[in-house]
Amino acid sequence: MVYNQSLAMDPRILELTLPPDWEAVRAVWDSCRGMLERSGLPPDEAYSLAMVAQELLENAVKYGAGGADGIRLSLRVEEEDVTVVVVSRVGEDDTHVRAFGGAVQRIRERPDSFDAYVERLQQVALRPYAPGGSELGLARIAYEGRCALDFSLDAGFLAVSAVYRR
Amino acid sequence: MGEPARRWVQGELSLEAHEGPGELRLIWRGRSADREPGKFLLPVLGEAIETCRRRAVRLCLDFSALEYMNSSTFTPIVKTIDEARRAGVGIALEYSQAKKWQALSFSALRTFETPDGQIAVLGR
Numbered sequence: 001m002v003y004n005q006s007l008a009m010d011p012r013i014l015e016l017t018l019p020p021d022w023e024a025v026r027a028v029w030d031s032c033r034g035m036l037e038r039s040g041l042p043p044d045e046a047y048s049l050a051m052v053a054q055e056l057l058e059n060a061v062k063y064g065a066g067g068a069d070g071i072r073l074s075l076r077v078e079e080e081d082v083t084v085v086v087v088s089r090v091g092e093d094d095t096h097v098r099a100f101g102g103a104v105q106r107i108r109e110r111p112d113s114f115d116a117y118v119e120r121l122q123q124v125a126l127r128p129y130a131p132g133g134s135e136l137g138l139a140r141i142a143y144e145g146r147c148a149l150d151f152s153l154d155a156g157f158l159a160v161s162a163v164y165r166r
Numbered sequence: 167m168g169e170p171a172r173r174w175v176q177g178e179l180s181l182e183a184h185e186g187p188g189e190l191r192l193i194w195r196g197r198s199a200d201r202e203p204g205k206f207l208l209p210v211l212g213e214a215i216e217t218c219r220r221r222a223v224r225l226c227l228d229f230s231a232l233e234y235m236n237s238s239t240f241t242p243i244v245k246t247i248d249e250a251r252r253a254g255v256g257i258a259l260e261y262s263q264a265k266k267w268q269a270l271s272f273s274a275l276r277t278f279e280t281p282d283g284q285i286a287v288l289g290r
Contacts, residue, residue, distance in 0.1 A: 044266040118277045124244045131202040137237035144270045
């Protein structure tokens, strides 16, 4: 399921390359949660940040271009923060990237992540049922995961980061 | 809680139907992490709403034993709340306050609560 797992000597770093496949994303839950707990995070925080990694990976599978490059996941636990980064190739059509950037911007502009999350839930209630595109995952990362979101685009790869201040 | 009257399974997720006084309780167990959870959930939940409407009982979605759900699972849940409201069926969402992720996620769903109690979100 995992293309590559770096053998970092530091147990507070986990780096994986996954095939752009839903089952592969589901399968790394235990690796992420286990690494976070072994790094000294309380169980609730480890659970929450494993959720953040899952949501970012799911987005990469849903909206990425796929291909042999796979999806790269990095988890780093440091004294003052925990950083989750997911890097995936995006297609030539930049519709998703522009929508993604707008969603991140909207979440960052809201002073209260709870309000942003509730707003997304209310939007889901108002629109006809459709899987995907709700921005709930990003809002959940900010609210439930208490993470600051950011992203960058470089040479066709979208890197999304979520930083949790301990 | 005795044997369920009915049980549905999809991947790592199961829903168990228990019939009690004045309610139909659906107990969620395991993990809901499908790419499109609505494909499985919406027919099951729609059938549950119809059963409750016919029997004039409340539908209780009991998440307290659920281990994990992805954000895509919230969409069919929110749609089910709306479907129950339009069908005139009372609906309660119960979650575990001892599980931090549930306390955070489900407390946000209180935005859909109604003063008359037709829609209720309850931490246990």
